[in-house]
Amino acid sequence: MPELPEVETIVRELREAALTGVRISHAIVFWQRSISELTDTQFCQKIASQTIKEIQRRGKFLVFRLTRDTLLVHLRMTGKFMLTHEECAAHAHERVRLYLSDRRILRFEDQRKFGKWYLTSHPERILDNLGLEPLSKEFTVSALKTILSRHHRQIKPLLLDQKYIAGLGNIYVDEALWAAKIHPQRSASSLKEQEIRHLHHAIVDVLTQGVENTGTSLGAARANYFSVSGRRGNHQNALNVFRKDGLSCTRCGSLIKKMIVAQRGTHYCPNCQPF
């Protein structure tokens, strides 16, 4: 659920909420396995009294630069942050909370418990495994071409692989491939120069649109994405293929199909995206 645009929206809201410069007085861990590598006791001891210096995003990770360490948070499927101003009972799906020196509480909810927090003085150990930032100037047509030419696997799972490009997930990959008119199972190395240019443009475009639309919220369920302020995203209204199977392609009118590619639900237009 949270891909680059959703994580970017969350990071921006946390910054707007003036979370930088605030000190963490103490923490509570409700679900041990949300904390990677440390026990809950170690985590709470280590994070207490550190100040949040900066909040950034790298791929789908939230990056909190603290006084001494860096806190990396990966939301996986259902992780979300909430900010409350006074003491409150733990929500059923609340896994971690940080008590701040200005009396606010930063709460982490994660229904499916896949989300992970890493508190470490060596964040590069994790972040260095990530590939290019697709909205950075390093992500050029030629960089994409180099990645694609080196791999003979299907284009969709390659785009989902965070060690090459960091931030794409199932929704935005399906949308980018539709925009570029490329079949999800094409071999990456088979793409022609012009297809690579189109794909590059499509990736940048769908992610930029996603950020401008403050992310995608598909359903009304609590498991769905919503930002720190509780707002839903708007990008679901701009989707062209994701979960549109059975509907007409907005470009050619053919019926959008759904199939499984690399174990992931995959939506495409058989007419616009021939194999």
Next chain:
DNA sequence: GTGCCTGTTACCTC
């Protein structure tokens, strides 16, 4: 109730 589905990633085997 049952079984299948889900937006992520790690790990395993072939």
Next chain:
DNA sequence: AGAGGTAACAGGCA
């Protein structure tokens, strides 16, 4: 290298 399966989990849905 890459494909395919499983697992971590909880809940929505038919």
